[in-house]
Amino acid sequence: MTALWQCTATELVAGFRAKQWSPKEALDSVLERLEAVNPGLNAVIALADDAQEAAERSSLRYIEGRPLSPLDGVPISIKDNLLLAGVPATWGTTALRHWIPDHDELPVARLRQAGAVLFAKTNAPEFTLEGYTDNPVYGVTGSPWAPALTPGGSSGGAAAAVAAGIGPLALGTDGGGSIRRPAAHCGLVGLKPSIGTVPRADGFPQILLDFEVAGPLARCVEDAALMLNVLEGACLEDRQSWMEHSGRRTTASRVLCVSSLPGCPVDPQIRRHVEKAATTFSRMGLEVVFDTLPLELAALNEIWSEVGQIGLAHLAETHPTWLEHASPKYQDMANAGARLPASRLWHTLDVVSCLRRQVDTLFTSTDMLLMPSIAALSWPASQAYPPTIDGQPVGPRGHAVFTGWVNAAGNPAINLPVEPSHEGLPIGLQLIGPWQSEHLLLDLAQRYQRLAPWKARYADLWER
Template identity: 35%
Template sequence: MSTELIYADATKLAELIRTRELSPVEVVQAHLDRIAAVDPKVNAIVTLADDALRNAKEAEAAVQRGETLGPLHGVPFTAKDSIDTAQVLTQRGSPIFKGRTPDTDATAVKRLKAAGAILLAKTNLPEFSYGIESDNLLSGRTNNPWNLEMTPGGSSGGESAAIAAGMSPLGLGTDLAISVRGPAAHTGIVSLKATHGRVPMTGIWPREPRRFWHVGPMARSVRDLQLAFSQLSGPDGLDGFSSSAVPFDAGIGGDRKRALRVGWLVEPGYGPIDRETASTVEAAAEALKAFGHSVESVRIPALERDFGFDVFSRLHVLEMKPGVQQITAGHDESEIGTMARFMLSLPDTPAADYIDAVQGAERLKDGYADYFSKYDVLLTPVLPTPSFKHGQSELSINGTATSVMGIMNVTSHLNVTGLPGVALRFGTSSQGMPIGVQIVGGWQAESTILHVASQLEKISPVRELRPVL
C-alpha cells in the first residue's frame, strides 16, 4: 500500500487516472486495503459498497477506450450513513433501520457518481445524525485517528475519521449545527457547509425539518472542496430549499488579485474559547496579511444580543420532537439510543419563546448582513476547544466548567443564518490534537471563502501532518 497514494487528494488522483499513471482499480484497492488495515482501530466504516471494485474495473475500461471522463473519474468516495445509496445499506445509526437498503441514490450521491466518482463505503454517525459523538447502538463508536481515546466529533465523525486516516480521499457529510465542520476540525481535514439550499437534501434523512440541514463535502484539500462543490451545487427540482440564484464560480476566488476585507472574532458572541484555539485564529488572521488583505479584530453586536446556539435550540427542539416520536413509536427500548431518549425528554419550547427565537434568528441574519456590507470574510474558531475524550459531559475551558454541548456555540450560528463556512486546520494543541479555523462568507459567497481557505492552506504550519496508526 502506497502512503503517497492513500494520502493523495481527490484532485490529484483524478489527474493520475486521466493520464493513465494510476488505474481506478489500483486506487480503489489501495483504499480497501487501508480500511482493512486501520478501521478495526478507528471504526469509521459501517458498510462497504460491494460493487466498488467492479465499478473501478468499468472506470478503467473507459479510460482505456479513450472515453470522455468526468472530473472525478475513478476516484473513490465515502458517504455518511444517513445519505441514501442505491442497493447499499443506509441504516441511519439505529437498530430501528437495521437492514434498510434504498432503491435510489440521494441527489448528492448521484452527482458525484455522474462526475465519475465511485462509492467505496458508508461511514458512522450518531443515532439519527443527532449528536456530537459518532456512537450508536448499531455500529458502535468511532475513534479519532490522532488519538483513539478522543472523539472525532459528530455527526459526520465517521466521515472525518475515514478521510483523516487515509481510508477515503473524499466524502459527503451532513450538517445541522456543527456536523461537517466540527468533525473536520477534530480530525484535521477540511469541509464546506455551503449556503443553505445550495446543495439539495433530497434522499438525505432526516428530511424534516430542513431549515437548518445541509449536506457538504469533506476532503483532504481545499481544491477538493471546490471540485466537489462544483458538482454538487444547484437545484434538483425536488428540494424546495435548493436554489441557483448565484452560480458557483468554479475557479476558486474569482478575482484573486483583489485584496479582501477580513475581520476576525473570537469573543464576545460565541461563548468561552480555549486559549490555544483563540491563538490559532489570531495566527491565521495575521497570516492573511501576507496576501495583502486588510485584517482587523471585529465585534458583531447582534451576536451579543442573540446567542446562536440558544436560538437554534429553542427552534429545533419543538420542530424535531414530533419526528423522533413518530420514528420511535412502537419500538422496543433496546432499539432506542441515548440521544433519542434525551430528545424525547426535552420540554417543548413555549410559544412565546419560540416566536422570540424566530425573531432572534432574523436579528442574527440582519447582524451578519450588516457585517458583510463592510467586510468580505469573517474568521472565527470552528470549535471552542480541540478534541476531547469520549463520553465527556463537561469541558473545562480556561479553567471554567461548561457543558459539552457548548462546542456548537460557534458553528450553529451559520445554520441559523444559512451562511457558508469552511473548516480548515491551522494549529495543534498541546495534546497534539488538530485545531481548526472557520472561514465565513456572505450568502452564496463560497468562491470567496474557498479562495481565502486555499491561501491559508498554502501557509498552514500543519499542512503535512498525518495521524500515526
Template identity: 50%
Template sequence: MTDPWQLDIGALAQAYAARTLSPVEALGSVLARLDAVNPRINAVIARDDSAAFAAARESERRWLRGAPLSALDGVPISVKDNIPVAGMPCRWGSALYPAHAQLRDESPAQRLRDAGALLFAKTNVPEFTLQGYTDNLVFGTTRNPWNTALTPGGSSGGAVAAVAAGIGPAALATDGGGSIRRPAAYTGLVGLKPSWGMVPRAHGLPEMLPGLEVIGPIARSTADLVRVLQVIAPTLRPLDPLDPLSLPAPQPLRIAHWSRIAGSPVDPVIDQRMAAVAAQLRGLGHHVTAANAPAAVHVFNRLAWPVLSATGLAAVLHDSTPKDDARMTPALDAMLVTGRSLRAVDLFNAQVHQHALRDAMDQVFEEVDLVLTPACAAMPWPAEQSHPTTIAGQRVDPRGHAVFTAFVNGAGLPALALPAAPSSDGLPIGFQLIGRHGSDALLCALGLAFERQQPPARRWPLPSLSESQPA
C-alpha cells in the same frame, strides 16, 4: 513510495490519465487501508466492495478510452450514514431505522455517481446526527485517528476519521449546526458548509432541521474540496467553474475576527492558533480586525437552536411508540421529551430569533467581507463522552464547544473550515471563514490562497495507526 490510498483526487486523476494507476488498483488500496485501520477507529460502518469494484472497472475502461466523466471518475468517496446510497443501508445512527439496503441515492450522491465517483462506504454518525461526538447504540464509538482515546467530533465523525486516516481522499457529509466544520477541525481536514440551497437535495431521509442542514464536502485540501463541490453544486458551475487550478486569489478583503461569542470560553491553545491565522491572513494582504459578534448570535444559540433541534426530532418521531423510545440513548430520549413538550408558540419564537439573526448577519456583511472564528471552542475530549464539561477552566453546557457554528446554519451562510497549526502534542486545530450567502467561491478562493502561502505538510496519524501494527 506513496501508496495509492495516500493520493489526493488531483493526483489520482493524473495517474489514471497517465495509465500509471487504475481505479481498480486505487480502490483495492483504499479498501486494504480500511481493513488495516478501521478496527481502531470505527469510522466505516457499511461497505459494498462488489458494486464499488464493478464501478471501478467501468471507470478504468473510460480512462483507457480517454473519456472520463469528470476529475472524480474512479475516485473512492465515502458517504455519511444519513445520506441514502443505493445498495447500502442508511441507519442514521439509530436502532429505529432498518438495516435493509436503500433503493436509490439521495441526489448529491447520485451526482457523484454520475460523475464516476466510487461510493464505496458509509460512515458512522451519532444518533439522528444531533450530537457533537460520534457514538450510537447500533455501531458504537468512532475515534479520532490522531488520538484514539479522543473523539473526532460529530456528527460527521465517521466521515472525517475515514478521510484523515486514508480511507478515501474525500467524503460526502451533512452540516446542520457545525457537523462538517467542527469534525474537520478536529482531524486536520478542510470542510465546507455551503450556502443554503447551493447543493440541491432530493430523495433523502425525513428533514430533521428544516432550513438548516446542508450537504457538503470534506477533503484533505481546498483543491480537492472544490473538485467535489463542482459536482454536487450544479447551480454554481454556470456562474463560476471553480477550477481549483485557476481560481484567482481574492483581492484584499475586510475580515472581522470574532474570538468569542458573548464571552464564552475558548481553549487557550485555540486562541493562540487563531492569532497566528489572523497574522497569516494579514500577510496575504487582507484587513483583519477584532470585532464582537452581534447579540443575535448568542440569542440564537441559547433560545432558538435548542427549540429547532428538539422539535425537529419530535416531528420525525411523531409516530413513534414508547417501545421505540426505549431503543434510543438517554440523551436523545430526553431531547425527544423536550421536543414533545414544546408549544407552537415556542417554535414561532425560535423562528423570530432566527430571522433576527439573519438581519444581524446582513448588517455584519455591510461592513466586512468575511468573518473569521475558531471552528471549535474546545480541544477534542474523550471519545465516549458527549461533550466537554469545562473549557479553559469554566463550566460549560453541552453546546459550549459548539458556539461558533450553529448560527451559520441559522442564517443560511456558507462557511469553510481550514486547518491551523496543530497543538504541541500534534492534535489538529481548525478555524472557519464565514461569508455572505452565495460567497462559496470566494471562500474557496481564499482557502486555496491560504494553503499556497503555507502549504500544510502531509501528515498521517502514525504510528498509532501504522499498518505494521495489529489492529
C-alpha cells in the same frame, strides 16, 4: 513510492488521466488501508457491494478517454445519515439497523452520476444530533490522531476516515457545525455550503429546519472544490436551490477576526493559534481586523435546543417506530418537543429570520469573518462533550459555540487547519462568507494553503 491511499483526489485523477494507475488500483489501495486501520477507529461501518464494479467501469472509461467528470474513479465515502442505494442507512438508531434504501439521496446520486466510486458508509451519532460520534448500532469512533479521543461529530466517521487515508474525500452533513468541527479535530478541510447550494431530496426527514446542508471533507482545498463543483446546482426537487443572491461576492479585501465570544471559554491554544493563522491573510494582502462579533446571539442560543426537540417530535409523529426504539435521550427530547406550543416554532422562525438580516448587514461592512471552528481540543471518544474548557464548566454545546449560528444564518463556511496543539492535536479556523460565496471562500482557502503549508505539518499521519 507513495501508496495510492495517500494521494489526494486531485492527484489520483491526474494519475488516471496519465495512465499511471487505475481507479481499480486506487480503490484496492484504499480498501487495504481500511482493513489496516479501521478496526482501531470504527470510522467506516459498511461497504458498498458494487464499488469494485464501479471502479472497473471507471477504469475502462479512462482507457477509452471518456471520464464522466473530474471526480470519475475517486473513492468517496458517504455519511450514514445520507442514503446510498444498496447499503444500510441506520441514522445511528436501532429501528433502522437493517434498513437498506433502494435509491441514492440527491447529493449521493450526483456523485454517482459523476463516476465517483462510492465505496463505504461512515459512522455518525444517533439522529446526527451530537458533537461526538457514538450510537447504539455501531458504537464509538475514535480520532486517527489519538484513537482514545473523539474526531468530533456528527460527521466524525467521515472525518476520521479521510484523515486516516480511507478515501481522499467524504460526503458529510453540517447542521450545527457537523462538518467543520470534525474537520478541525482531524486536520482536514471541511466545507459547509450555503443553504440551497447543494440541493437535498430523497433522504431522511430534516429535523433541524433548513440548517443542515451536505458538503465535502477533504485533505486539501482543491479536492473540496472538485466535490462542490459536482454537488452544486439548482434542482426542481429543492426549491431553495433556486435562490440567487444578486450581489454575489467575488473579491475580498477585509477580514474580521473574532477569536472568542462573550461568556464562552476557549482553549488558550486554539485562540492563540487561530489568531496567529489570521495574520496569514494579512500576508495575502487583506486587511485583518481583530474585534468582537457584532451579532446578538442570545435569542438563538435560547431556542437552539428546541429546534432538535421539535424536529424529533415531528419525526415521532411521522415515523413512530423509529422513536419507540430510539435511545431514551431522544425519546425525552421528542416528548419535550411535543409539549412545546405551536407558537414556540413561530418564535424560532422569527429569531432565525432576525439573525439572517443581522448577518446580511454584517457583510456590508466586512467581506469575510474568521473564527475558531472549535472551542475545545478533542476529548475522550465515548464522552458526549468536554465538561470544562480552560478550567471553566460548560454545557453540551460549550465546545460548539462558534459554529451553530452560521447554520441558522445559512451562510457558507470552510474549516482550515492551523498549527496543532503542543499535544499534537489538530486545530482549525473557519472562514465564513456572505451568502453563496463558496467559490470565493475556496479561492481564499487555496491562497492560505499555499502560504501556510499545514499539509506538511499534518502529513505524518498520512505517511504512516
